[in-house]
Amino acid sequence: MAEKKPHRVNFDLAGKRVFVAGHRGMVGAAVVRRLAAEGCEILTVDRKGCDLTRQAEVERWMADARPDVAFVCAATVGGILANDTRPVDFLYDNLMIEANVIKTAHDVGVKKLLFLGSSCIYPQLAAQPMTEDALLTGALEPTNQWYAIAKIAGLKLCEAYRRQKGADFISAMPTNLYGPGDNFDLAASHVIPALMRKAHEATLAHRPSMQVWGTGKPRREFLHVDDLADALVFLMKHYSGDQTVNVGTGEDIAIADLAAMICDIVDYGGELVFDPSKPDGTPRKLLDVSRLSGLGWRARTGLEEGLSSTYRWFLEHQTEFRGL
16 A cells, blocks of 8 residues: 655744754755755854863753754764774763753753654665665664664654654655765765765876775665755644655766766776775665655756766865875
C-alpha cells in the first residue's frame, strides 16, 4: 500500500527569532544564507560564547536569546577515517549537543525545532532506495556506528518530545552533502572534498596516477548543501509530524564515476588507482525522497554543476586548508 501523502502546513518564519546551531559549519552556514530571504532575525553563537556540549552554557545562552525557532545543524562530523579513529568524539559530542539543545529549546518555549539526522544511520544493508521506515531494521555500518547511534538518539528525542510534551519538533535525514564550506582536510574529509583535493594536488605535482580508497564500486547519492538548506527551510515552514523526512536527489553514482567526473572538472588526466585494501563502507546508499516530493520540494542543483562550483570555492579558499 502506498504511503499517504504527508499533510502540508504553513509556519511563517517572518519576524521570528531563529537560532541556527552550528552556523560556522557547512550546513549551518548554508541555512544562514537561505534564511536571509525569510524576513526573520537570525541568532548565532560561536563556541566561545556557548559550548553546546555544556548543558549549563546552553541553558544560560538560550534563556537570554529566547529563540522562537531552532535549526540543530551543529555536530561533530567526518569521513570513514575520522569516524573509525575518533569514536568518543563522534558519540559523546553529538549526544551532548543534541540533548542540550533539544531539551533547552523546549524549556525556553521554542515554537518549532528541526533536527538533522544523516542517511548513514540507516542499516548497512537496507533495501534501496532507503525509505524512512528502514531506520532500526538492521545492523549499522561499522565504521560510522558511533555517529549513527548519536544521531538516532537525537531523532528519537525529538519524537519523544512530540509524544510526551506536544512539542513541534521535527527531523530531516539528509543524504551525503558537499559544497562551499566543506572540510578539505584529508584526515577528516568526506569523499568529494577528499577526491577533489587529491586531484588538485596530483595536477599541480604532475603525478601520473592518483589513489582512490576502496574498489570504486559503491554507489552514493550527493546533495549540494544549498539545496539542503532550501529543503530544511521548506520543511520548517511546511511540515509537522513525528516521522523523519529524507532529503536527497533520488539519484546515485558509483564512486569510480564520481572520481572520474571530479578529475575532469579539476583537469587531471592521470590514472585512477583503486585500493581495495581500504574500506568501501556501505555498498549503496540512495534515499527514497517520495515523502519530501509529496510535500512539493525537489533538488535543483545537478551534480556536475555543483562539483564545478565547489571546486571554484576550493580554489578561492585553498590556503585555509592544512598542508596547502
